[in-house]
Amino acid sequence: MKGKRRWYLVLILPFVGTLFPAFYNRAEPALFGVPFFYWYQCLWVLLTPVMMGIVVLGTRERDDV
Numbered sequence: 001m002k003g004k005r006r007w008y009l010v011l012i013l014p015f016v017g018t019l020f021p022a023f024y025n026r027a028e029p030a031l032f033g034v035p036f037f038y039w040y041q042c043l044w045v046l047l048t049p050v051m052m053g054i055v056v057l058g059t060r061e062r063d064d065v
């Protein structure tokens with residue numbers, strides 16, 4: 001069980017990545033004309049479900065049938 005808990009540490013990344021708006025509250029570097037503030041947040045919206053899927057797969061009980 002202890003090894004499965006380590007997978008949950010992956011979920012800290014989106015939390016910490018968006019915790020300090022002072023870090024990403026700027027316009028540059030822009031991506032296709034979109035200020036950094038917006039595309040950085042949108043990137044986390046896309047990355048977080050991927051990370052959650054990784055955690056689900058890593059913590060899933062396997063049926064060895």
